Amino acid sequence: MISFVARRLLMAIPVLLGILFVTFTLARVLPGDPCRAALGERATATICDAFIQRTGLDKPILVQFYRYLGDVAQGNLGDSFRFGRPATVILIERLPVTVELALCALLFAIIVGVPLGIVSAYKHNTTVDVATMVGANAGVSMPVFWLGLMLAYLFAVLLKGTPLWLPPSGRLTSGIELPSLIEVWHLQVQGVPLAILTFVSHMNILNSLLTGNWATLWDAVKHLILPAMALGTIPMCIIARMTRSSLLEVLGLDYIRTARAKGVGEGGIVLRHGMANAMLPVVTIIGLSLGELLGGAVLTETIFGLSGVGLTLYESITARDYTIVQAFTLVIAIGFVIVNLLVDISYAYLDPRIRLS
Amino acid sequence: MQLAEAAPVSVTLTEQAPSSLWRDALRHLFHNRLAIVGMTLLGGLLLVAILAPVIAPYDPNQVLIGVENVKKRAAPCIHVLGCPADQPQHLLGIDGNVRDFFSRVVYGSRVSLFIGFTTVGFAIVIGTVLGALAGYAGGWTDNIVMRFMDVLLAFPALLLAIAIVTVLGPGLTNALLAIGIVSIPSYARVMRASVLSIKEQDFVTADRALGVSSARILFHRILPNALTPLVVRGTLGIATAILDAAALSFLGLGAQPPMAEWGSMLGAERNQVFTAPHLVFFPGVAIMLTVLGFNLLGDGMRDALDPRLNR
Numbered sequence: 001m002i003s004f005v006a007r008r009l010l011m012a013i014p015v016l017l018g019i020l021f022v023t024f025t026l027a028r029v030l031p032g033d034p035c036r037a038a039l040g041e042r043a044t045a046t047i048c049d050a051f052i053q054r055t056g057l058d059k060p061i062l063v064q065f066y067r068y069l070g071d072v073a074q075g076n077l078g079d080s081f082r083f084g085r086p087a088t089v090i091l092i093e094r095l096p097v098t099v100e101l102a103l104c105a106l107l108f109a110i111i112v113g114v115p116l117g118i119v120s121a122y123k124h125n126t127t128v129d130v131a132t133m134v135g136a137n138a139g140v141s142m143p144v145f146w147l148g149l150m151l152a153y154l155f156a157v158l159l160k161g162t163p164l165w166l167p168p169s170g171r172l173t174s175g176i177e178l179p180s181l182i183e184v185w186h187l188q189v190q191g192v193p194l195a196i197l198t199f200v201s202h203m204n205i206l207n208s209l210l211t212g213n214w215a216t217l218w219d220a221v222k223h224l225i226l227p228a229m230a231l232g233t234i235p236m237c238i239i240a241r242m243t244r245s246s247l248l249e250v251l252g253l254d255y256i257r258t259a260r261a262k263g264v265g266e267g268g269i270v271l272r273h274g275m276a277n278a279m280l281p282v283v284t285i286i287g288l289s290l291g292e293l294l295g296g297a298v299l300t301e302t303i304f305g306l307s308g309v310g311l312t313l314y315e316s317i318t319a320r321d322y323t324i325v326q327a328f329t330l331v332i333a334i335g336f337v338i339v340n341l342l343v344d345i346s347y348a349y350l351d352p353r354i355r356l357s
Numbered sequence: 358m359q360l361a362e363a364a365p366v367s368v369t370l371t372e373q374a375p376s377s378l379w380r381d382a383l384r385h386l387f388h389n390r391l392a393i394v395g396m397t398l399l400g401g402l403l404l405v406a407i408l409a410p411v412i413a414p415y416d417p418n419q420v421l422i423g424v425e426n427v428k429k430r431a432a433p434c435i436h437v438l439g440c441p442a443d444q445p446q447h448l449l450g451i452d453g454n455v456r457d458f459f460s461r462v463v464y465g466s467r468v469s470l471f472i473g474f475t476t477v478g479f480a481i482v483i484g485t486v487l488g489a490l491a492g493y494a495g496g497w498t499d500n501i502v503m504r505f506m507d508v509l510l511a512f513p514a515l516l517l518a519i520a521i522v523t524v525l526g527p528g529l530t531n532a533l534l535a536i537g538i539v540s541i542p543s544y545a546r547v548m549r550a551s552v553l554s555i556k557e558q559d560f561v562t563a564d565r566a567l568g569v570s571s572a573r574i575l576f577h578r579i580l581p582n583a584l585t586p587l588v589v590r591g592t593l594g595i596a597t598a599i600l601d602a603a604a605l606s607f608l609g610l611g612a613q614p615p616m617a618e619w620g621s622m623l624g625a626e627r628n629q630v631f632t633a634p635h636l637v638f639f640p641g642v643a644i645m646l647t648v649l650g651f652n653l654l655g656d657g658m659r660d661a662l663d664p665r666l667n668r
Binding site: 014015018019022026029031133134137138140141142143144145146147149150152153156157168292294295296298299302303313314317318325329332333336337340 | 391504505507508511512513514515516519520523524526596600603604607608620623624627630631634637638640641644645646648649652653656
């Protein structure tokens with residue numbers, strides 16, 4: 001097992017280097033003038049020259065790349081031209097929004113998708129099965145942004161005045177503010193602990209849970225339901241389909257017949273004996289859905305006005321904020337590689353044939 | 358011990374038409390209910406696209422100010438559903454620029470089909486060549502090509518496409534190119550896997566022993582045998598390409614106005630979702646039905662072309 005993990009880690013190194021090179025190059029070939037994008041159209045040539053010299057944009061591209069690698073290794077992702085602050089600080093503020101959204105969407109996808117798949121497989125070829133699978137196919141085919149807009153219209157306009165009403169945008173009702181954990185707990189911290197606490201503070205649900213702020217918790221949850229549903233629908237449908245096909249395959253095996261012959265109840269057969277083996281491919285799909293969630297986050301965040309990584313990245317690309325584009329793409333890609341690595345390792349852990357091959 | 362003598366069995370041999378993988382697959386495809394739904398959807402879409410000038414009552418870009426007495430973003434007016442007969446009929450209403458929305462949705466089918474086929478065509482050609490090269494050559498070539506594909510796969514596809522379009526500049530052609538580029542790795546992987554399994558088979562070894570050139574083995578022996586997974590992947594890939602292109606256009610990076618493209622139509626009216634929801638609803642339904650058609654057909658083809666499945 002250790003040699004398998006070591007081999008996979010080694011294989012990830014060239015991919016990480018490649019990612020660094022791609023993000024670096026991408027940010028350099030973006031059209032437009034970074035100086036005027038950062039300092040405004042009226043910036044004079046003298047000001048721009050000083051700016052380019054200060055940020056090292058006048059050096060040869062290989063020198064810039066070398067400097068970039070060194071900076072990344074030290075955790076320095078550069079200063080944003082647009083925000084005038086380090087990219088890492090902005091990342092610590094914006095990433096929790098996306099992480100919270102993606103986790104809630106994934107939770108929604110698993111809680112709804114897995115039972116749907118189980119019911120569909122157990123009721124194979126019945127109306128329930130056909131209806132679920134047609135629904136799942138339709139769900140996979142929906143554009144995320146359209147689903148988001150339609151959900152917003154349904155819950156914010158059509159259901160206005162009913163208990164089912166949900167807010168169509170934002171993270172908290174205006175007027176409600178969630179203080180950071182550092183303020184609430186009167187802490188004096190610096191460096192990494194400060195970064196971690198700031199990160200957690202920006203996850204509204206976790207923050208209000210930790211501080212026992214129940215009214216705000218409910219407000220944050222209400223604001224997150226629609227985006228999470230919009231973002232989680234496609235993974236939910238994929239998980240439902242995968243659970244169904246995987247469980248169907250397992251339910252036809254001999255050991256299930258043996259269990260039935262021994263008098264195990266139907267619930268025990270499906271949940272304990274069937275799902276134990278059918279979960280393997282489902283776990284993989286759940287891991288791989290995270291990539292889908294990150295891509296979809298750009299659209300979901302745009303529609304629901306959530307200032308997470310997706311929206312910030314999209315805005316930074318259009319505003320040509322090189323540093324933010326680099327930093328955010330890098331973090332997303334590295335996160336994606338780590339998730340894939342974990343999926344591979346968990347798969348090898350669950351199925352010995354893989355690590356031995 | 359004497360063996361029991363078997364009674365003579367008379368067998369009448371009848372001549373059967375030779376059966377090919379593709380003919381079998383087609384037969385199975387027509388027995389798959391969901392695949393038939395998919396084909397019906399796509400057949401309908403193709404008809405709408407071809408007959409767009411006949412079906413659409415107006416030119417998709419014709420502004421109706423001064424032509425008819427209609428208001429901006431007016432709701433659908435259908436005479437049989439009770440809309441007064443003195444008002445002009447607009448099945449899906451009027452858009453923000455006072456154009457007939459139904460005509461625009463109808464013409465949008467042409468753009469979507471074009472997007473689907475061109476991007477996947479591009480990605481399949483490049484992906485196949487790269488995958489075949491990697492699989493057949495092996496060694497360093499394989500390593501370099503596939504690690505590069507891994508790097509491309511390390512980015513969420515839509516994010517990478519957004520970044521590429523930003524570099525190239527917004528527009529439909531660049532959006533298609535971007536989606537094509539981000540789809541290449543999946544075809545390269547499929548092709549490489551097929552090549553790796555086929556190149557060890559006896560008929561390829563025999564060819565090599567007979568001195569057939571590598572290019573001929575690759576194009577005449579391996580490629581035809583590796584087509585099955587590519588066709589399935591391609592059909593499902595069209596669905597993804599249409600969704601991604603719609604997303605790019607929605608963000609203003611793909612098709613530019615006044616082109617009747619479903620994603621950009623949705624993007625242009627997205628702030629009006631609370632006041633004129635029909636302008637957001639119908640293009641979305643059109644995208645969903647198209648993508649659903651390709652998904653169902655793709656799934657059906659995968660089942661039909663997989664000989665391991667019990668039928």
